[in-house]
Amino acid sequence: ELKVEQNPLFLSMQEGKNYTIYCNYSTTSDRLYWYRQDPGKSLESLFVLLSNGAVKQEGRLMASLDTKARLSTLHITAAVHDLSATYFCAGLSSNTGKLIFGQGTTLQVKP
Amino acid sequence: DTAVSQTPKYLVTQMGNDKSIKCEQNLGHDTMYWYKQDSKKFLKIMFSYNNKELIINETVPNRFSPKSPDKAHLNLHINSLELGDSAVYFCASSQGQYSGANVLTFGAGSRLTVL
Numbered sequence: 001e002l003k004v005e006q007n008p009l010f011l012s013m014q015e016g017k018n019y020t021i022y023c024n025y026s027t028t029s030d031r032l033y034w035y036r037q038d039p040g041k042s043l044e045s046l047f048v049l050l051s052n053g054a055v056k057q058e059g060r061l062m063a064s065l066d067t068k069a070r071l072s073t074l075h076i077t078a079a080v081h082d083l084s085a086t087y088f089c090a091g092l093s094s095n096t097g098k099l100i101f102g103q104g105t106t107l108q109v110k111p
Numbered sequence: 112d113t114a115v116s117q118t119p120k121y122l123v124t125q126m127g128n129d130k131s132i133k134c135e136q137n138l139g140h141d142t143m144y145w146y147k148q149d150s151k152k153f154l155k156i157m158f159s160y161n162n163k164e165l166i167i168n169e170t171v172p173n174r175f176s177p178k179s180p181d182k183a184h185l186n187l188h189i190n191s192l193e194l195g196d197s198a199v200y201f202c203a204s205s206q207g208q209y210s211g212a213n214v215l216t217f218g219a220g221s222r223l224t225v226l
Contacts, residue, residue: 031213037152042201043217086152092213098167099144099215101154 002027002093006102014110016078021105023072023089031092032072033099034063036085043088046074079109114138115218117202123224124192131188132221134202142166143185144203144215145177154201160185161207192225199223 003026013019023032034046047056049065049072056063060083062075072089090101115136124130136143144167145157159167160179174190189196202218 033214042219043154043215045214045216048214088154090154096167098156098159098169100156104152104154106152 001096002029002091002098002100004089004091004100004102006087006089006105008105009103010106010108012108012110013076013079015080018078019076021074021076021087021089021107023074023102025070025072025091025100027070028094029067029070029091030094032065033090033092034061034072034074035088035090037088037104038085046087076107079107081109081111083107084109114216115202115204117200117218117221119221120219121222121224123226125226126192126194128192129188129190130192130223131186132200132202132223134185134187134218136183136202136204136216138204138216140204140216141182141207142205143179143182144205145185145187146201146203146217148199148201148220150198158185158187189223192223194225197223197225 005024032049035043037043047063052067054065060077065072086104086106088104090099117134142161144159148154157171158177162182163179176188179185199220199222201220203215205213205215
């Protein structure tokens with residue numbers, strides 16, 4: 001069955017710095033999603049990546065997908081405190097239709 | 112205006128009790144889900160319904176029983192609650208499993224605490 005692993009699981013960074021969160025998945029996945037969750041809140045959809053080489057950007061966040069490497073990345077540019085949250089990637093299993101989530105990466109941006 | 116609404120938001124109860132969580136979506140979506148988020152933030156799918164039909168039924172204790180009276184509603188009933196059932200339960204909906212991007216829209220979550 002599809003397994004999704006993120007790293008790092010926790011990331012503390014200074015404002016203004018760049019960093020990348022990695023999401024590896026084990027088998028073929030039709031689609032790859034990124035979600036954001038603020039403490040005590042719901043999950044908010046950020047990106048959906050549908051094909052190899054897909055790149056999407058919103059503000060300081062950019063997501064990409066490499067289906068051959070079974071890898072998606074979420075790149076943060078010039079981090080600001082408002083980006084502090086937990087970020088989840090999730091893959092849609094081709095076999096079962098289930099959306100399988102990674103463990104989440106908790107990002108803490110310090111002033 | 113809320114797209115996916117769950118009630119109650121908080122639930123505190125004793126072991127052995129039975130409780131229900133209700134979910135409604137006004138997005139016109141065909142598919143609804145229940146996810147469980149544990150204390151380590153791990154999210155795991157429990158059930159999924161498409162047009163009132165159960166399509167995903169993960170290995171969860173049979174004390175958990177979902178019910179979908181229509182495609183806009185998916186309720187979760189839990190019998191004989193145990194300490195390990197304490198978690199946040201998220202309802203979600205999407206256009207359809209294999210429809211377009213199939214982005215899930217999540218509700219605000221229902222935090223269940225079993226004492």
